[in-house]
Amino acid sequence: MNRTDRLYALVEELRAAGPRGRTASQLAAHFEVSVRTIERDLSALGQAGVPLATRQGRTGGYSLDPSMTLPPLNFTPREATAVAVALSSSTHVLFARDARSALQKIVAAMPGPALAEARAAAAKVRLVVPLGATPDAEVAETIWRAVREGHVLRIGYVDVDHVESEREVEPQHVVMGPRGSYLTAWCRLREDDRVFRMDRITSAERTPALARGPRRPRDPALAEALGPLPASALRPEELLGIASGTPT
Structure with missing residues (x-):
């Protein structure tokens, strides 16, 4: 996790902690960094205007001003x-x-x-999670950022026949299913839409090239073995009310 992401996550962690707050040691253990790093991060947040409160003593720690926290959501x-x-x-x-x-x-x-x-x-529930090949975490994060922000990527890819290639792609969707996760993108090498299994993407980096924009509004088509994206597929944007333009 880079520092910018960690600073944002620190605020969210303190918001979740509520008035009880967290000690520097607890935060350091949670984010797997040193106490000194956490203290520097908290100092940076304070200088940026985040209303941090501190408690002294053996049980002291850091918390957010109540105005920065949400009221209890009262889940049953x-x-x-x-x-x-x-x-x-x-x-x-x-x-x-x-x-x-x-x-x-x-x-x-x-x-x-x-x-x-x-x-x-x-405790009475047991989940059977479909097993799919796991992509590299850093590569997956780079891909996800490119999908969200519309960046062109240069990727290294190993296909089903173990042939390696390097391509520039314009990411469109991340698709997750029981057999693994996939990137759908416009491939500039093939000049067509392509589906890349994410665990076969060996490298991914942003390029300065500009995306040409969407060519046609359609859902991603997966490899023939998986079939098209079903009509019942989860569409998070609809759950969040973005599609209709109204909050949920």
């Missing part, structure tokens, strides 16, 4: 169990950390008895 035990089960299945390298962070925020907002009931219910 069943709702919390449902969310915990759903987030626990988010094992892809792109979203595993974010899923854990979201679950921590839910736990922090719940009263003790409701949390105990939710934990007891969740």
Whole structure:
């Protein structure tokens, strides 16, 4: 995680902690950095105007001003169990950390008895997560950033016949399924839409080239063995109300 991402994640972690806050040692362990690094990061956040509060003493630590926190969301035990089960299945390298962070925020907002009931219910569930080849975390993050921001990528790719190639691509979607995850993109080498299995992408870097923009509005077509994206496929933008332009 680079420093910019860590600074943002620090704010989210302190927001999730609520008035109890976190000690520098707890934050250092969570982000796998030194206490000195965390203290420098917190100092930078304070200088940038983030309203940090500190408590002195053996149980002291850092917290956010209450105006920067959300009120409790009041999940019922069943709702919390449902969310915990759903987030626990988010094992892809792109979203595993974010899923854990979201679950921590839910736990922090719940009263003790409701949390105990939710934990007891969740303990009765066992998930069978489809196994697919795992892409390199750094490569996957570079791809995801390019998909979000519309960057052109230069990728190294090894196809099913173990033939290596280097290509410039214009990323379109990340597609996740039971057999693995894929990048759909316009391939400048083939001058056509292509699907790349993410675990076969050996390198990915942003290029200064400009994307030519979308050619036609359509959902990604996967390899013939997987078939087209089904009509029932999850569309997060619709769940967030972006497609209709109204909040949910």
